Amino acid sequence: MRHAFLALALLLLHSFAGPTPAAAQSCDPIHQDLRAVGLLDLGAPIDYLAVQGPYAYVSAEIGAADLHVVDLSDPAHPVLGAGIDAGSAAEHPVIEGRYLYLPAGTEGLVVIDLGDPADPVVRGSATPPDGYTYCVDVCGDHAYVADSGDGFHVFDVSDPDQPLLVASLYDLFTVDIEVVGDHAYVATGDEVVVVLSLIHI
Numbered sequence: 001m002r003h004a005f006l007a008l009a010l011l012l013l014h015s016f017a018g019p020t021p022a023a024a025q026s027c028d029p030i031h032q033d034l035r036a037v038g039l040l041d042l043g044a045p046i047d048y049l050a051v052q053g054p055y056a057y058v059s060a061e062i063g064a065a066d067l068h069v070v071d072l073s074d075p076a077h078p079v080l081g082a083g084i085d086a087g088s089a090a091e092h093p094v095i096e097g098r099y100l101y102l103p104a105g106t107e108g109l110v111v112i113d114l115g116d117p118a119d120p121v122v123r124g125s126a127t128p129p130d131g132y133t134y135c136v137d138v139c140g141d142h143a144y145v146a147d148s149g150d151g152f153h154v155f156d157v158s159d160p161d162q163p164l165l166v167a168s169l170y171d172l173f174t175v176d177i178e179v180v181g182d183h184a185y186v187a188t189g190d191e192v193v194v195v196l197s198l199i200h201i
Helices: none
Strands: 009-015 032-039 049-052 055-062 065-071 079-084 094-096 099-103 109-113 121-126 133-139 142-147 151-156 164-170 174-180 183-188 193-197
Touching: 049 094, 094 133, 099 133, 099 142, 133 174, 142 174, 151 174
Parallel strands: none
Antiparallel strands: 009 032, 049 055, 055 065, 065 079, 094 099, 099 109, 109 121, 133 142, 142 151, 151 164, 174 183, 183 193
8 A cells, every 4th residue: 555655664563562482472463462663654655665774775766766675774763875777667576596577567576685684776677568567576597477367478587687588378367476496386467376386387
């Protein structure tokens, strides 16, 4: 959901019962006090974010940039850092290893190098056959992309500068993708989950 202003709040879980041994700790929210400990107002709607280590990568149009780094080293005082023109995310970006994969709508699949996490760099991009990248999941050297909600495509991203289309399946209305092991689980817009084998890719 887009918000008119900040969409980045850091939360702290504090047990009502006080400290407990690690083996006895529970993640049950009924027994926790959930409160915000940090807030950063970006002054612009935020589409999505992805987090790796002490950095969040936020999709929001601020000036000429639409992907921004937020330093979370001090959770109580998040700091806005570098911004780049990478293409607005159509759906949630995915981080795999040192790269962020951005499903950037008409800009296609954009690969962003996080080698210097405070200073991301666009490495390469590829546009699916129908011209619109809706969502993505990544496993190893392959990115699995939904194209315009009407096609499922696989890109070899072993060379981040030149993603290469290696397989396609058309007429599959795709709203979300999850890759686990040798299978892709595809949620469609007509109440169906399709399981695809990836063994031969």
